[in-house]
Amino acid sequence: MDEDKRIILKDINVRYRGADDFQLKHVNATVTAGKIIGIIGNSHSGKSTLCRVLGGVIPNIISAEIDGTCNLLGYSPKDDWQAFNASTGVVLQNPAGQLSGLADTVADELAFDLVNQGLPASFINKRVANVAAQMGLTAQLGQSPESLSGGQMQRLAIGTAIVTQPKILIMDDPTSEMDPVGRKQFFGWLDTVQDTTVFIVSSEIDDLCEVADSIWILKDGELIVHGSPEKVFNHLSAQWRIPEPTAYQLAQRMNWRLDDNRYPVTSAELKEAFDAQN
């Protein structure tokens, strides 16, 4: 397959300057464009560092020792930084910090990336309205970003990342400040996203299993396992201290298995397993 249709991480090692330990060790993975990757792991497992590598923040903005190859759709972060950056949308862990700090309204904040590209106002307005509708922020367009709640601010941060319609979306714990309804809406929205490769760090295992094509588990900077949610959770080691999805736990307790003898991880599979049993 073409290199420009894939995201390739080859033996990535990352160490911050002055740190003793590596934050990422020998990370290898290849992803086909258009997939949704759910990244999980306990704290300090290297999730945020991985997001920084995928977004090109390391080595372009934060200097760190990095070796190995990172290639996004044919672009290298060092050699093709403009094109690399143009093809990604990044949602950082801290939503308030992601905002520009010089926007009067939510609309201005959403428009920022497009204004930077010198696009015409009519185009910008249309795109901003569209993104606001997707993120449920239409009523807040005229408000100051400062006045938003934590969850709304997080949706605004996601909005600023998708407003340029990036080919690759990288989100570091984007629902941490959302209420259950907001989170449900977010994952519902994520399920509808098309033609975009998504890397999402989250601790919402159930929701991740519903939307993700693949789950990556990081432990102490190593990518210890990756594969479909069903495969990953059916081969989970207790030592990793990763919680299982609710569907899996329930099915295991009831001994409801799928055709291939595995336990289900999503609600649809759970129903399938239940129906097969009865």
Add this chain to the structure above:
Amino acid sequence: MKSEPINRTSMWKFKLSAATMTLIPAAVGINYVAKALAEGLKLPVWLGSLGTFLASMLAGPVAGAVSGFINNVIYGLTLSPISTVYAITSIGIGIAVGILHAKGWFSSIRKVFISAIIIAIVSAVISTPLNVIFWGGQTGIAWGDSLFALMVANHAPVWLASFTDEFVLDILDKVCVAYLAFFIYRQLPQRMVRFFRDDK
């Protein structure tokens, strides 16, 4: 800390990096908050240059000078117009702190005290002419001005009286701010210090 001979950068960086660009507004904000805290606790000091100190220590004299300048301009245009002219003093403070820090004069409790005295002198020397031009030599702080009145009443030159008035206030303020900045700077995570110091 290991020395990094390859990445040694000069303390004089005139092109503001993206890191410095977001550091400066934060420094001005810290100035404002520190001043508000001091007023809230009714401390006899201003503390309004804490952010300028930290900006200078993190990113060098130019960043500190710009923080100080913008601090007074914004303060002047939103709250207290006359403070705009003291932007010159704040520039001086920013430069002095940046140089002293780069030369290692913020490395120990004892050295910080000497730095604070030098900074107070710089501040008072720049402020005195402004005080004379705008306020006939006064500072607007009661006990400093009492000293001023006492000296003028005893036929001391206005310049000397005004300098004394300003200096006694400055020395207390700058010693407090220098120690606060010293203790806070030591608590900052290394990744942060590196980020703002980096030439990128």
Add this chain to the structure above:
Amino acid sequence: MTDQNMLTGETVGKSKWYNAIDPVTKLLFILDMALLSFASTNLVIEGGLIAMALVLLLFSKVSSTTFKALGFSLFLIFTMLVIQGLFYSQNQTVLFSIIGIHFYKEGLLYATILGSRVLVIILASGFFMVTTTISENAKYLEQSGLSYKTVYVLMSVCYILPEIMANMRKIQQAQRVRGTNPQKTFIQKLRSVLPVLIPLVIKTLDQSMTRSISLQLRGFDNPKRKALKGNNHYRLASVGHYGLTIIAVILIGWKLWTKINGLF
């Protein structure tokens, strides 16, 4: 600075006459007024300048910020009148006496002139302060040709300050819950600010780091950037700029000329 109105402004309502004047013209106006008051030592002219700035302010909007700035200065001007009236080095003529204390004409005159200048500056700035919003300044400055970076460095603090203040209140609340001893001495009080300032500074700087990363990812320094137009329509902006700049140059030149002549 914390006033939310200053951010959002009243652009929603009807446009007032002063909205047609651009921020730079208003700033140049402050400069000219200050230079005029410094060029003169005539009380009548000073009075005229004060009246002019006051009328302008009264016809635009009266705000509590101006009163606060005035309140502090009026007190200082009063102490200045007392100190200079009593001790000014050129005091000769007794103007009046209160319980045997002589107030001299020269000192009072000197303090009055200085005080008038301060009032001129405060009132003229007051006009700028009450008629311009922060967002208007930011937009106008970028449209006038300043880079986004420069405007950001200048103005961003006005946008992020509410957030810093909110973080401070959160930290203070947490400290209070943990229970702190009442502080009495100066050193105790000074020490008590550290537990608030350390987390606040770290939080604020952390936010700056994220913001710096985000701004770079979002392409703030793209040379193609075209600033959005503001809502205000300014009239005669260039006439105002040139006219007021010429006045400022003449005033400075004249002042320098008289100073140089005075030397010989």
